[in-house]
Amino acid sequence: MKRLLLPALLLVASLGSALAADYKAVPDWYSFPDGKKIIGNMHGDVAVASNGEVYVSVMDPKAGLQVFGPDGKWLRNVPNAPADFHGFVIHKEAGGEFIYGPRLGAGNILKLTLDGKEVLNIPPSAIPDEFKSKTPKTKKGADGKDVPNPDADKPVVRLTAMDVAPNGDLYVTDGYSSDYVHRFDKTGKYLKSFGGKQPPYSFKTLHKIAIDTRFDPPRIIGCDRANGRVVHMSLDGDFLGVIISDLRLPAAVAVQGDLAVIGELKGRVTVIDKAGKIVTQLGDNTNPAEQGTNKVELDQWRPGIVTAPHGVAFNAHGDIFVSEYNIYGRIHRFDRQ
Incomplete structure (x- = not known):
């Protein structure tokens, strides 16, 4: 019995791993009507609607959120979408499908319809000052020397990502400032803040978060960027571990x-299973000069090789989309076989 069971189990595990790990890069998968190659300066993200349309945030006031069809053809810009969206998601709920995202510069949190109509706008003042960082007392002058900062000690937020829990609660991370996660209900009412730079969290740039629905109850999965780790927290804010x-x-x-995809800013994409084990790694860039920089020129791009992943998303089929931090804008696609 043992001689039959062990090989069978190994075969099942091997097949499951192979299926989960089988992705194929799709070069030049998106296109514009005029044949241009440049999406635009990107410090943003990518999300996929239920109909397969791919939404891409760009730092361009005239085209803050661009939409591509499932076949990669450019379709439209989303009206009224800001140029400083950072860590936006698309969430389907009882009332329809909506774009949720924080504005990195302005500090407010938006809920928009897919065609750009504002449904909810939470101002940065909704977050208590005790959970905000303060601007430094000095700043760099034109000559590069420190000069007094007129905005010294002003409370600020630098919101970098958000997601929506099954009950509609909103979770937003202040990843470029305090490293706190701020929780609101679905109407925008502030509920609580947790996380930060002190133990047990000890975050250093809690850059992006998502609701991890692989668990019951769901959890928050977060990218603690400068610490090089991905962590779990409960929806109430308890630190659950690395x-x-x-x-x-x-x-x-x-x-x-059962999968989570992680975009690593220094040139790699890692797919893990529910237990945190690596299933596969994609786009590995072994050139240090191309890792984590937004200035890689178009003629240096290599199909299927990433430089600075900054956003990731799945479509319904399980294909993976990776947005780059890049002055020209670039979106990778890895199709699951």
């Missing part, structure tokens, strides 16, 4: 089925 560490600046995370 999922995986020793990553190359994990910057973004998305969940589908």
Whole structure:
């Protein structure tokens, strides 16, 4: 019995791993009507609607959120979408499908319809000052020397990502400032803040978060970028532990089925299972000069090789989309076979 059972189990495990790990890069998968190659200066993200349309945030006031069809053809810009969206998601709920995202510069949190109509706008003042960082007392002058900062000690937020829990609560991370996560209900009412730079969290740039629906109850999965790790927290804010560490600046995370995909800013994409084990790694860039920089020129791009992943998303089929931090804008696609 043992001689039959062990090989059978190994075969099942091997097949499951192979299926989960089988992705194929799709070069030049998106296109514009005029044949241009440049999406635009990107410090943003990517999300996929239920109909397969791919939404891409760009730092361009005229085209803050661009939409591509499932076949990669450019379709439209989303009206009224800001140019400083950072860590936005698309969430389907009883009332329809909506875009949720924080504004990195302005500090407010938006809920928009897919065609750009504002449904909810939470101002930065909704977050208590005790959970905000303060601007420094000095800043760099034109000559590069420190000069007094007229905005010294002003409370600020630098919100970098958010997601929506099954009950509609909103979770937003202040990843470029305090490293706190701020929780609101679905109407925008502030509920609480947790996390931060002190133990047990000890975050250093909690850059992107997602609701991890692989668990019951769901959890928050977060990219603690400068610490090189991905962590779990409960929806009430308890620190549950480290999922995986020793990553190359994990910057973004998305969940589908039993898998989570992690975009690493220093040139790699890692897919893990529910237990935190690596299933596969994609786009590995071994050139240090191309890792984590937004200035890699178009003629240096290599199909299927990433430089600075900053956003990740799945479509319904399980294909993976990776947005780059890049002055020209670039979106990778890895199709699940």
